[in-house]
Each structure stands twice: as structure tokens, then as C-alpha cells.
Amino acid sequence: MANKLTRFDPFTDLTRFDRPFGGLQELFEQFGMQPFGRGGQSMPSIRMDVSETPEAYTVKADIPGMKKEDIKVSIEGNQVSISAESRSEKEEKEGETVVRSERSFGRQSRSFTLGSEIDDAKASARYENGVLELTLPKRGGGSGAKHLSIS
Numbered sequence: 001m002a003n004k005l006t007r008f009d010p011f012t013d014l015t016r017f018d019r020p021f022g023g024l025q026e027l028f029e030q031f032g033m034q035p036f037g038r039g040g041q042s043m044p045s046i047r048m049d050v051s052e053t054p055e056a057y058t059v060k061a062d063i064p065g066m067k068k069e070d071i072k073v074s075i076e077g078n079q080v081s082i083s084a085e086s087r088s089e090k091e092e093k094e095g096e097t098v099v100r101s102e103r104s105f106g107r108q109s110r111s112f113t114l115g116s117e118i119d120d121a122k123a124s125a126r127y128e129n130g131v132l133e134l135t136l137p138k139r140g141g142g143s144g145a146k147h148l149s150i151s
Contacts, residue, residue, distance in 0.1 A: 046061050048061035056136055079114075084107070
């Protein structure tokens with residue numbers, strides 16, 4: 001039975017050539033922390049898909065659990081910014097005594113630049129089932145910033 005025991009070696013990850021420090025990165029990721037070795041970049045909190053046709057860009061951004069009133073979209077030239085802010089307060093009472101009170105606040109944002117100027121007068125935004133869909137028609141000239149209303 002003693003022959004089947006494996007001795008733990010904490011330096012095993014250091015000697016792997018295919019993924020040195022891989023185990024340490026996985027440990028950081030399990031706790032939601034940014035592991036080292038990624039050049040200081042982390043995954044953006046708003047994930048999105050951008051598609052392009054000759055006439056317009058379509059952006060689909062995943063922002064689950066938000067109300068459309070808490071999402072802001074602004075366009076300035078060919079730069080698009082999406083931000084969302086959530087607030088939640090929960091209180092449990094037994095009679096007049098507060099048993100538990102929780103508050104959470106969060107903010108997500110993402111800005112990106114497109115290859116062409118956006119016609120902000122024709123741009124539209126729609127939020128449904130946790131997905132924000134932007135339709136951003138292309139334009140030749142530039143103008144000031146515009147904030148889109150979300151339907």
C-alpha cells in the first residue's frame with residue numbers, strides 16, 4: 001500500500017515546459033483574481049460581438065441582469081461607449097428588527113473604436129433578454145457626441 005502513495009512536489013508546475021505556472025494561473029482564476037503573465041489585460045466585463053455590412057455596424061453586447069434605464073450608450077464620431085450601473089438593496093426583517101441588510105453596487109463599461117464614422121441621427125439601441133443590440137449606420141462626415149435612448 002505504501003508503494004501507491006504519490007509524493008506532492010510544489011515545484012512541478014515550474015518544471016513544465018508547455019505551461020509553466022499554469023497551476024498558479026488556474027488558482028487565481030478560481031478566485032476571480034487576475035493571474036500574472038497576461039500583460040496586465042483581463043477579460044472585459046461586457047462581452048460583445050460586432051458585425052459589419054457596407055451600410056452599418058451591428059453590436060450585440062451581453063449585459064445580463066440590468067434594467068434598460070441603467071444602461072448608457074454614447075457615440076462620438078467612430079467611438080462608442082457602453083456603460084451599465086447596477087444597484088441592489090435587500091433587507092430582511094422580523095417584526096421591526098432588521099435581521100439582515102445587504103447592498104451591492106457595480107459598474108461595467110466598455111469603449112471601442114470602429115473603422116468608420118457613425119451616423120448618430122440614425123443609430124438605434126434595443127435591450128432585450130440581457131442583450132443590448134446597437135444598429136450603427138455608417139456616415140462620411142463627423143459631428144459631436146450623442147447619447148442613445150434604449151428601447
